[in-house]
Amino acid sequence: MTAVRFFSSLANVPALAWDALHDGRNPFVSHAFLHGLEAQGCLREEWGWTPHHATLWEGDLLVAAAPGYLKENSHGEFVFDHAWAHAYAQHGLDYYPKWLGGVPYSPVTGPRLLALDHGHRALLLTSIQDEALRLNLSSAHINFPTPAEDAGFPEGWLPRIDVQYHWRNPGHWRDFDGFLADFDHKHRKNIRQERAKVQRAGVTFRVVHGDDASETDLQVMFGFYLRTFRDYGNSPALTLQFLQHLATSLPRNLVLFLADHQGRTIAGALCLRGGDTLYGRYWGAESALPGLHFETCYYQGIDYCLREGLKIFEPGAQGEHKIARGFLPTFVYSRHWIARPDFSAALAAWSREETLAVRRYARSLQEHTPFKHRD
Template identity: 40%
Template sequence: MTIQTLPSLALISAHDWDRLLPSGQPFLRHAFLASLEESGSVGDRSGWQPAHRLLRDAQGKLLAAMPAYMKSHSRGEYVFDWSWAEACERAGIAYYPKLLAAVPFSPVGGARVLAREAADAGRLLDGLTAGLSDQGLSGLHVNFTDAFADGVFGARAGWLERLGCQFHWFNRGYRDFQDFLDALASRKRKQMRKEREQVAGQGIDFDWREGGQLAEAEWDFVYACYANTYAVRGQRPYLSRDFFSLLAARMPESIRVVLARQGGRPVAMAFFLLDGDCLYGRYWGCLADFDRLHFETCFYQGLEQAIVLGLGRFDAGAQGEHKLIRGFEPVLTRSWHYLVHPGLRAAVADFLDQERAGVYAYVEEARQALPYRQA
């Protein structure tokens, strides 16, 4: 078996990469990850250096792969290890560079070890961990894994499991938005109606588009909105303008954009991706202040769209206790961490044991805040 490092997805065909994917989830497709690279959103001085790993047999057949990046910082990951890095700095241990398997800038769960067989996935992982020290890497981190990967990691010594919590909305076979509202407690139902009425009262309507239905001038507007969400916090956006055009050209069927208009003029947008059973809310932006427009554009419009499309789940992104009262349910997420330094590994293991109990308690408490009517 041979493990190969790819500094660019351009060095492997989309067919060879995509045939290892377990589903049509858009974030793992060659088109998505390659667009990040070719647009300059990752690579160069971004601190995300592509270093994808491939496992091939003696005949050169591709058996397993991992979307991976050499990281010189911890930004854009959404599994926060800043305190681990700071502890290493105080102890004189180098934490960076590290190797990260993740979808850049997207806290979305899914496959991270791409393989048809668990045995091949295990061989790739074992080969990677054995070579970390020789490559000067402090560890390998794998964020937002699926059940297949969890089984592979859980069967191996040295890997540390970390739990997190997100909020996803689940379609219980609702016929329309009103049907969903009818499942809520009266007070919560009235609150949502009031929020939607406040937006409508400002003369705002919504226009849904597929990726291939936006002209370049409209993509300019989408990007201006996206970039403004960072500018108001004094930050630079992760994604470049070219990324949106590349993605629209390569996988338009997976893109949905909703434009919020006032008097025919676009004032805000939300960008979504979708697969066979899930809508993913990714980016949002607004060029002026409107009361409750964020909730309507990002949550209620997406929720309504998921019902229209017959999708089973709506993942509106990271963070958000404010999602609870809007029907989004707490969901456990998992990441896995292999740390080379034995002292660091022991300290992090102890930290994760304590954190895990807190996450379980938080999820249980969050469930009590859901707005659904009691049976």
């Protein structure tokens, strides 16, 4: 008999059982990453993140699970539903709390319904809906599932799409020069000039994995992260302890690109590495040297992917400027179950219109590709 259980902490779920439900190629759904957020002070109650993980058990065997959270706001989700919350408020209804299936602060595509088979996955979704009704929640949401997973959602889970900018190796790029050879002259020249400015300034780069990172490296990178959030007036969610945790628990998944200049580290980008994908997450700098941002955040990552044989580089959400540097528009997905049938019908119509608009936007972006041709 299958039992449904929701947990307020992944400490209550054995790591081996959780990680047996996925192939290990996406570090963001690993027990080490998700539990690390909880244990190292990154999920703060005042920011609206309360762990509420969905699990299915057959006896002592974990057969399905979804990382989930009760949300009192939409902070740190990157799928924007503020208009929905406003619509609820206009009708005198509460949109929050809601249930969110996803990875906090991480707009990266990956598996969300971890299961041994399709039947357990379907039952997991039904259990999430039942839990939302039991708790009198307005809705349940699954953010950034894989395209294959998105295609398997049943009717009633409203689809939404958005656009990010991803680098993909079509298979014939062996090095950075080969990558640039597919660019038109204007964009190829611009990238070479950007890289040359950084080199002429005397900046050198180190690629440091978690198990090679010194305590100083981690502290400096964390300082850059804090500086960036402070510069933009945002509150940093991650802690130094979490970064230290990643370095020890996911040592080869954590990748730091550190820029050194005149004897000190002046900039850095924090990335995570998956099976065939590099995920850019955070960057920061204490210097505004020309070209430093693009070199640290994009070109060093592309170089790394080409050396390591990685096929995809997801540098983070938003940013049309990434197109000129070889990151092309890519659809990302989310699914939404709305408890009230009247609101579900209205939001379904809204989502259809949004989808048409996003697809038009993506087509317009394709006109600005820097490549001479697309394979």
